[in-house]
Amino acid sequence: MIELSHVSKTFGDATAVDDITLRVAKGKLCALVGTSGCGKSTTLRMINRLIDHSSGDIILDGQAIEQYDPVKLRRRIGYVIQSTGLFPHWSVARNIGLVPRLLKWSATDTTARVEELMGLLGLPVEEFAHKYPHQLSGGQAQRVGVARALAGDPDILLMDEPFGALDPITREKLQEELAKIQSRLHKTIVFVTHDMDEALRLADHLVVMRDGRIVQQGTPLALLQHPHDPFVESLLGGLERGLKQAALTRVKDHMTSLGPTLPAQSRIPADFSLRQALSMMLRDHCDRLTVVDQNDVPIGELSLRRIVKEAQWDRTSQRES
Numbered sequence: 028m029i030e031l032s033h034v035s036k037t038f039g040d041a042t043a044v045d046d047i048t049l050r051v052a053k054g055k056l057c058a059l060v061g062t063s064g065c066g067k068s069t070t071l072r073m074i075n076r077l078i079d080h081s082s083g084d085i086i087l088d089g090q091a092i093e094q095y096d097p098v099k100l101r102r103r104i105g106y107v108i109q110s111t112g113l114f115p116h117w118s119v120a121r122n123i124g125l126v127p128r129l130l131k132w133s134a135t136d137t138t139a140r141v142e143e144l145m146g147l148l149g150l151p152v153e154e155f156a157h158k159y160p161h162q163l164s165g166g167q168a169q170r171v172g173v174a175r176a177l178a179g180d181p182d183i184l185l186m187d188e189p190f191g192a193l194d195p196i197t198r199e200k201l202q203e204e205l206a207k208i209q210s211r212l213h214k215t216i217v218f219v220t221h222d223m224d225e226a227l228r229l230a231d232h233l234v235v236m237r238d239g240r241i242v243q244q245g246t247p248l249a250l251l252q253h254p255h256d257p258f259v260e261s262l263l264g265g266l267e268r269g270l271k272q273a274a275l276t277r278v279k280d281h282m283t284s285l286g287p288t289l290p291a292q293s294r295i296p297a298d299f300s301l302r303q304a305l306s307m308m309l310r311d312h313c314d315r316l317t318v319v320d321q322n323d324v325p326i327g328e329l330s331l332r333r334i335v336k337e338a339q340w341d342r343t344s345q346r347e348s
C-alpha cells in the first residue's frame with residue numbers, strides 16, 4: 028500500500044506539489060490526471076525517491092520512504108516512462124533482464140523470467156529477444172518497457188504517460204493488455220496520464236490534480252456522477268459524461284429477465300457496456316436488445332427506456348464487480 032499524507036514539494040520558491048493526501052490500496056490502480064504542469068510526474072517520482080519530498084509523509088507498506096535505501100527501493104518499484112528509457116545498445120532480452128541481474132538472480136532464473144514476460148507482453152522470444160530498441164516500433168518498445176518494469180516482480184509499478192507517444196489503436200491495445208495483466212498480477216500501480224478516457228478505463232481510483240493540489244479523488248464512476256466543480260466536469264468530458272459513465276457500466280447489471288414477448292433480434296453479450304448497447308440500438312434502429320451469455324444463449328433483455336430511466340447508475344462497474 029502507498030500512502031501520501033500532506034505531501035508537498037517545492038523547487039526554490041515554486042511549489043510543484045502542494046499538501047496532497049492520497050492512499051493507493053494494495054493491488055489497485057490509481058490514475059493521476061490533470062492539466063500540464065499540475066505536479067503529476069513530481070508526485071510519481073517522489074514515491075520512488077527520484078525526487079525527495081519537501082514535507083509530509085510518504086509511507087510504503089507501513090514504512091516511511093526515507094527509511095528505505097533509495098537504490099534498493101527503486102529495484103523494488105517498477106518504473107515505466109513515455110520514452111521507455113531502454114538502453115539502446117542492449118538487446119531486448121538484456122534490457123528486460125536488467126533488474127533480475129541487479130537482484131543477483133541466477134542466469135537460468137533471469138532467462139526464464141525474461142521469456143515469461145515476453146510471452147505475457149506478446150513479444151515472441153525468437154523474434155524479439157535479440158533485437159535492439161531501434162529495431163522496434165513504438166508499441167513494441169513500450170511493451171519491452173513494461174516487461175522490464177515487471178521483471179523483478181515488484182509489488183509497485185509507477186507508470187508516467189506510458190502510452191502517451193503511441194497511436195490511438197496501439198494505445199488502446201496496450202491499455203487492454205495492461206488491464207488483463209493487472210487482473211492476473213494485482214500490482215499496486217500509480218499511473219500518470221493526460222488522457223481521461225485512459226484513466227477512466229484503467230483506474231480503480233482517480234485523482235484529479237490542478238496547480239499542485241488534488242481537487243477531487245474517488246472511483247471513476249463516483250467522479251463521473253458527482254464532479255465537484257466545473258474544472259473536474261470539463262476534464263471528465265462535459266456533455267460526454269453520460270456516455271463515459273455508460274462505458275463503465277455493464278449490460279448484465281441492468282438487464283431485466285426475458286419477458287413473454289418475442290425476444291429482440293439484436294443480441295448483445297452480457298459483459299458489454301451500456302455504451303456499446305446504446306451504439307447497437309442506434310445502429311440497428313431499435314430500442315430493445317436481447318442479452319446473451321458466452322454461449323450466445325439469451326439470458327435477459329435491455330431496453331432503451333431502462334438505460335435512460337436509470338441514468339443515475341449505481342456504482343457497479345466493470346472493474347469493481
Ligand SMILES: Nc1ncnc2c1ncn2[C@@H]1O[C@H](COP(=O)(O)OP(=O)(O)OP(=O)(O)O)[C@@H](O)[C@H]1O
Nearest residue numbers: 038041042043061062063064065066067068069070
Ligand atoms: N526539477 C525541477 N526543477 C524546477 N521545477 C520543476 C522541476 N520539476 C518539475 N518542476 C515544476 O514543477 C511543476 C510540476 O511539474 P510536473 O512535471 O510534476 O507536472 P506534470 O503534471 O507531470 O506535467 P506534464 O503533464 O506536463 O508532464 C511544473 O511547474 C514544473 O515546471
